Amino acid sequence: MLSWSKHFLVPKYCYRLSEKLLPWLTFVWILSLSYGLIAGLWFAPADYQQGDGFRIIYVHVPAAIMAMAVYSLMAIAAVLSLVFRLKIAALVMSLSAPIGAAFTFLALVTGSLWGKPMWGTWWIWDARLTSVLILFFLYLAFMALRSALPEEKTRDQISAWLLIIGFINIPIIHYSVQWWNTLHQGASLKWDPSIAPSMLYPLLAMILAFALFYALILLQRLQTELLYRERKNPWVKEVIDELS
Amino acid sequence: MSHSIFRTLLQHELKSYYRQAAKCLTPLAFYLLVVCLFPFALNAEKTVLQTCAAGIVWIALLLSLLMSFPRLFADDHQEGSLTQYCLQDTMLMPYISAKMLAHAFMHILPCLLLTPILGLLLYLSVRDIEILWLTILLGSPILLLIGSLGAALTLRAGQGSALLALILFPLYIPVLILALNCVTLATAGRPIAGLLAWLCAYACLCIALIPFAIKAILKIGVQ
Structure with missing residues (x-):
């Protein structure tokens, strides 16, 4: 339990975890963002009422x-x-x-x-x-x-x-x-969606992309803040040496 | 025990208001003044003022209350007595209740008494004034409690009313909507008992929960 939760409790491990997570999150983010944008802006049909x-x-x-x-x-x-x-x-x-x-x-x-x-x-x-x-x-x-x-x-x-x-x-x-x-207008997303799949999937991809974007920015800000707050601890020096 | 503490504290609070009459007269004058500005800003025509009257009175009330909240706990914090109350857990709750009750007596009650006159200034009929008065009566506990909460939150911030307005006004919107819809419906001759019940329910929710939040926040604040 402790070994798992230490990533959320101890600044050092939290920093290391976010370091490991960031490339993966960035990868998935780029994937979902490019799919969402391309499929949403080009392939999805225009709306019958609202056009493009x-x-x-x-x-x-x-x-x-x-x-x-x-x-x-x-x-x-x-x-x-x-x-x-x-x-x-x-x-x-x-x-x-x-x-x-x-x-x-x-x-x-x-x-x-x-x-x-x-x-x-x-x-x-x-x-x-x-x-x-x-x-x-x-x-x-x-x-x-x-x-x-x-x-x-x-x-x-x-x-x-x-x-x-x-x-x-x-x-x-x-x-x-x-x-x-x-x-x-009513909510666009419901359990029984009133929106066509060709429009829906890009939308879901974009939602994922936004969520991942949030996570990316948050993790980077968290890293900066952790480094600043823990600047007197030796592990920060290790990190800085690795970076430079 | 805590009953007598409460009584002593309440007497002390009322006395301090009594000795500084300006403390409660200034917000009252402010309330009157804000309402008197609207005929100049809008139009002194009867129909214009009548349709806006309830909204004007409510906004003026919110602003005048906002004036009084920053000092609610700040004075006691400055002189150190708030720290003493926070050290003794049994004292804190009677202190908060006495503080808010005294505030209700010295700020909200005079405002309530002034409201019919303001209604007449804005050409409201007697029946509309009654409804408006009732909504303020039922809404004021909510305003008071949420306002005290804001005062506790900004105790250490020391920025006065601008920050407090930013914190309080979004939280005040539901009360404003409920109260003003009551007035609108009553003017249209439709039943308002349901809305008044909602207002009461909201007030009860605030009375039941917010004092504990204020207590916790004050304890953090005086650390």
């Missing part, structure tokens, strides 16, 4: 899914860091925030670009758009609070609390906003 305009779905839907997924992951990491005092979990939580915020921003921008030709307007106060916007504010609040808190130790714990509170509030916000206004 629908192809922005291959960026929009993965970004929207990742926006939510990253926040959930951060909330799980927050619980782990509060309950078990896992340093790595606190790092995952704090390092994910800018990436998640970027995904949310991308989902908002692509949604707006998609909305202009289809709905005739850049922005509508529709339930889904509004909840994503609020999610963006939750990310901003998390990052703003972190940058305002002076000490490292309290910063991790207090911002973890904010994440958990935000996460509990997400369904409340989601349902209240939905009940307030709805115009958005």
